[in-house]
Amino acid sequence: MSTTITETRRKSVRQLVHGHGGIVALLAILLFNMAFTPNFLQLQTLFVNISQVATIAIVAMGMTLVIATGGIDLSVGAIMALAGALAPLIFLSEFGAANPALGVTLAIALPMLVAIACGLFNGIMVAKLNVQPIIATLILFISGRGIAQVLTNGNLQTFTNPHFSYLGTGKVLGLPFQGWLAIGIAIFLYFIISRTTFGRYVLAIGGNERAAQLSGGPVALVKIGVYMICGALAGLAGLIVVAINSASDAARNGSLMELDAIAAAVVGGALLQGGRAPIFGAILGAVIIQLVKYTLLANGVQDEVALIAKAGIILVAVYVQQARKE
């Protein structure tokens, strides 16, 4: 009898860790930092981290939707670079200088449209031409950044434009604007996933695409839709990064972001075979990824080693997922 009791208790502890593995990991990292990282508990640290987390989280949420349909999007980093390169070109142009208000509006709207068009391209490749997602999005992964660099002649574009920079440096209620933006997007996407037919179809397609199709689900349209959303969010993140730096560097903007976003989505509980879209999980995943980066950086660990640590996190997350399935 006593053995069964300890067994059930052990089991419930295990379930707790499995169900909230992300939160446990987060607490562990926070505790570690409080103990070892100098100046961790300061407002400045919080701000730096929030502004970094926001871009990862925004991209990771789009990635989560794509993964929920059983796909993947490798082109997000390249789309960031492309959108980020376009914005300064527009408001620094003669037209933009002559009409500052319209210039900034266009500098946000046009890059977003281009990013959405990139998503449309990915979506059509995957849903209409039946190209494997990893191959389909590899096309823009390779060419997108190239186009961005051609557009800027490979130069670093610096600027001072307070209106545009608000995207990355503005504060609302004392906290960075992009943090609020990420939360707003999360609430919106959560609503889409849980309350609309589009959201239901996203999960159904990832769960069993043939069944979804035979039940009348608009499979191709929904898939194109998620790639477009993912593209749009990547474009937005690209703009934010440029706004934070007051400079656009097509070679570095969003570089390796696809890995961070996939890692954040998976750590947040997305299943690579599809069928689950934990939007808030993606935010949690982004926070963890960012904190690990920060921890290693603040404690003087080299960038290359940080990459290995990130790989380790993905490994653990996938392992936990496998264990949970049984």
Added chain:
Amino acid sequence: MTVLLEMNAIQKAFNGVPALSGASVEIERGEVHALIGQNGAGKSTMIKVLTGVYRRDDGKITFNGHDSVLTNPREAQAAGIATIYQELTLVPLRSVTENVMMGYEPKRFGAFIDWPAAHARTREILTRFGIDIDVKMPLGSYSTAIQQLVAIARAVSLDAKLVIMDEPTSSLDSSEVKTLFGVVRSLREAGVSVLYVSHFLDELFEICDRVTTMRDGKTVGCARLAETTKLDLIAGMLGRDTSEITEAGMTEFGGGTAKKGDILLEAKDVATGPRLTKFNMTLHRGEIVGLGGLLGAGRTEAARALFGVDPLRRGTISLKGAPAPSQPANAITAGLGYLTEDRKAEGIIPDMSVRENMTLALLPRMTKGGQIDRARERKIVQHYIDALGIKTADMEQPIRELSGGNQQKVLLARWLAIEPDILILDEPTRGVDVGAKREIQLIIRNFVDRGYSVVLISSEFEELVEGADRIVVLNEGRCITELTNPGVTEHKLVQALAQTSEASA
């Protein structure tokens, strides 16, 4: 005879809900032992506890003279238990050979798979079942029936002491069932025991020695089949008195009663590929048309063509006088519904709830201002859970946790819920128990009586003969003849099939 397996007072609960509460079964060596019970009685759970898929909460299992503590299916296989699970667990994208040989491939130099030998061995195993197919093709390119036979062939070839078959005949037609019975008999002669789960009670009397009956997770009886009757078995499963159950008319259908209305759906010389080359059919309002035929006759392909899944290569299909829609989504809008044959691959979305699965086809019509009307959704779902007697903890339970027969009912509800003019039903009662089968047949009959129409495919001839107003008989992708009720008997259908297969041979 000595006892091979004893499972005693087994307890198993899922999230606090008991699935087994004191279930027992005892199997002798060389015995064919039947396990029966209503949908959700706990038959499959009992098997999974035995093979280590689930860990039992309590109870004792003795296998081959030893306490059994199997913790995963591989160990069970090594211990001499070969299992064909209710939901096929093979790998559709892999070749037939890989599926049959998985884990037991003949090796060359102890490391490299000897493919020629593997293919030859697979062909040899399949020949016992009278299956002659290209073993190098992906398994998924063959019909559900072939896949099921392949699963059985694999299990039987494993040299086991106990072979477990969870509803092996649910997608087989009578000739394949005969082949299977032959194999079961030869297993018995070789001293191998068989645990046989089925909802076809007549089958049990043909090949089983003893039967254990389960109800609500408990064992309620064990008897020699020679000393019992079908009526007793049904009474035991339902927990009622035999006098309350009349055996008359085991199907609730009564074909041949329909008054023909106008033509709703018409197929003329339809071809979609090698497996459907010449299909003709007319469906009137208020009529059930059955599609009869053997394995590979093209029945499922015909259904797919009607629903706009496979594009037409030749011929025309018209729906209410207009050309038929060419996409499932359009077909649904135009008033068609299609319950597919393969529950796992084309029906359920395993991780979604009963509610979400049931309303999947209804979704476009259930929105209010861009949002899903959740109050209405719950109402519809609750209605069908009650109407079909679906056994589920609540409507939020993931569908994969339901028993096979209850999953089937959810899928039927998915299509009833859209209230279509025409329902295409491919094996609608697959895996549902005797009681529920009659209820479903009654629902189909009522549906037709309200002026709607049904295309019915069933490998059970009884269901087809008694249910359909007309039967279109197919052979190798072509329509051969048409039988009209009243007056069709199983004998006549079998004759029609025999003639056509002779003619084509």
